[in-house]
Amino acid sequence: MQRRILHPALAFAAAALVLTGCAPGGTAGSAPASAEKPSTDLGSEEITLSLISTPESGASTKATIAAFEKEYPNVTVEYQQTNYDDYNKSVNLELNSDKAPDIALLNSVNNTVKNGLVLDLDPYAGLYDWTDKYPENQLNQWRVGENGTTLGDGPLYAAPAGFSEVGLYYNKRIAAELGITAPTTFAEFEEQLATAAAAGVLPLQLGNAEGHASFLVQSIGQSTDGAGAYADWAFGKSGSTFDTEGNRKGAEALADWAAKGWIPSDANGVNLQGAVDAFVSGKGLFLVDGNWDASKIAEGLGADAGFVPFPGDNVTAIGTSVAYAISSSTEHPNAAAAFLNFLGSPEASANQFEQGFMPLDPTAATPEEGTLQADLVSAWSKISEADGLVGFNNNASPTMNDTLTASSQELLAGRATPDEFLAAVQADWDETHGGN
Incomplete structure (x- = not known):
């Protein structure tokens, strides 16, 4: 559903x-x-x-x-x-x-x-x-x-x-074949995406028919800006802007990765569950998704399924x-x-x-050691300790969900620039919070 x-x-x-x-x-x-x-x-x-x-x-x-x-x-x-x-x-x-x-x-x-x-x-x-x-x-x-x-x-x-909690799933078997381990920094993450692409492996699985590319922008944004500062915009705090260092970095990365073919070319036509199905079938090194799909991923990949907080300067999670x-x-x-x-x-x-x-x-x-569930618990402990949980950007206004979906699809398709993406999202926010 x-x-x-x-x-x-x-x-x-x-x-x-x-x-x-x-x-x-x-x-x-x-x-x-x-x-x-x-x-x-x-x-x-x-x-x-x-x-x-x-x-x-x-x-x-x-x-x-x-x-x-x-x-x-x-x-x-x-x-x-x-x-x-x-x-x-x-x-x-x-x-x-x-x-x-x-x-x-x-x-x-x-x-x-x-x-x-x-x-x-x-x-x-x-x-x-x-x-x-x-x-x-x-x-x-x-x-x-x-x-x-x-x-x-x-x-x-x-x-x-x-x-x-939303974080980074990865296929341990593919990672081992590429000689890499779970990334802890954004620079390392991008290097691993490039390594996968060079080896003919899809670097990042994604379905954006319902706007889940916004998970990527937010994950990059908040791990760069820090949870406390980032949450101000999601919470509607007066004077907040979506055009932050982190969100700009996220929007530019998303556009760049699409242009390089590091995400599926049909991502705008595939929903999240379609992307999960592809990921568990072995198509993709990484997937940004939440713990609600952990059971499906664990069942599909077994011991090859791994999960870590999204790599960045700050330990954060959307949740x-x-x-x-x-x-x-x-x-x-x-x-x-x-x-x-x-x-x-x-x-x-x-x-x-x-x-x-x-x-x-x-x-x-109390998960069994060495399981995907254990990875989720470990990630949650790190996020909680860092006070790094941030609410979904999609909650920021009554229409933000639709705006993030449409604008991220335009960004992936090359029909909008990162500047236009950031401006569209902020314009929606201003309709609700501009007078705060």
């Missing part, structure tokens, strides 16, 4: 999924329908919560519900899932209806928060010590400023339930979390918050890891 820029196995926040057109449901941070004061004590009253999600993102959450109900025997969680496209078209309407769920998967925060449809979770973050449990950059993607568009600061509106919010209409905000807190438990984390996510509790990540 691959579509658009991001693989639905994570169903993470894609800007194309920012929802519009629903009637306002109040103001951001509005009080819940219940008169409950924030508390960790759920009492003994029988409570029923409703939770909505998608089959992909909800896979680990659904498995966690039984463990939560065992921990809180007076609470029942009724789970409902809707296919990815329909969910993202209807979630704001659901939250604004008379039958609003108590807990909802949140793929985007902007209009949901602006319309007052979900609760400010800061009181519960304090009660449950979420700011101590989770690295700052893993929560900041779900913080929204007073203007309703700037992310990274302000109240917290969703809690994480497992994380994604975000599956995240859940509490409806402003809930009558049981304390019980809903207890469920969100339980998503960081050992039981929930084990479920997250089994489904391919990086778990909230790192002790749940």
Whole structure:
């Protein structure tokens, strides 16, 4: 069920999924329908919560519900899932209806928060010590400023339930035949691309029908600029520009690699799963992709599958979390918050890891040594230690997903220059954030 820029196995926040057109449901941070004061004590009253999600993102959450109900025997969680496209078209309407769920998967925060449809979770973050449990950059993607568009600061509106990471997959067999090991610097990476091309091996597998070339630009950009500075633009911080040293380097590299034939000539007509299929069949030394495709790659390449953080001056990764919010209409905000807190438990984390996510509790990540899963965990540890996780550029505006797709396709086809690519992306950003 691959579509658009991001693989639905994570169903993470894609800007194309920012929802519009629903009637306002109040103001951001509005009080819940219940008169409950924030508390960790759920009492003994029988409570029923409703939770909505998608089959992909909800896979680990659904498995966690039984463990939560065992921990809180007076609470029942009724789970409902809707296919990815329909969910993202209807979630704001659901939250604004008379039958609003108590807990909802949140793929985007902007209009949901602006319309007052979900609760400010800061009181519960304090009660449950979420700011101590989770690295700052893993929560900041779900913080929204007073203007309703700037992310990274302000109240917290969703809690994480497992994380994604985008990095560099490589074919160990091909690498060994070429006499190379996994690169750690960008210069080394480009040298290895050239080595592969000279040997008649496709250097870099890529499918860009849904704009996944933007993964390359962002990976190069943030590993050059550094996660902290780079995240300002993705979060909509006033005065930010896409025309940075790193993004220019990324755009120029992408155009250059296409011109040299280092990526498939038909990349604009192939989606991500098509590229993954080609990679696991042995076509390509490298592939930039996320952990949601790790199982498929491990199954296809076996011991030949490897993964490292994208090589650059700074250890970074594109990534975000599956995240859940509490409806402003809930009558049981304390019980809903207890469920969100339980998503960081050992039981929930084990479920997250089994489904391919990086778990909230790192002790749940216990892969077999020498496997692709072990590489993913090792990379995640380095990224977390460096505070290097950056949200997807595609979240920067309601239309950024479409803009990145169209402009990267023009860049690959030689119909746009790096300058034109950078300008097109910034123009889209300005439509949403220019007045910040």
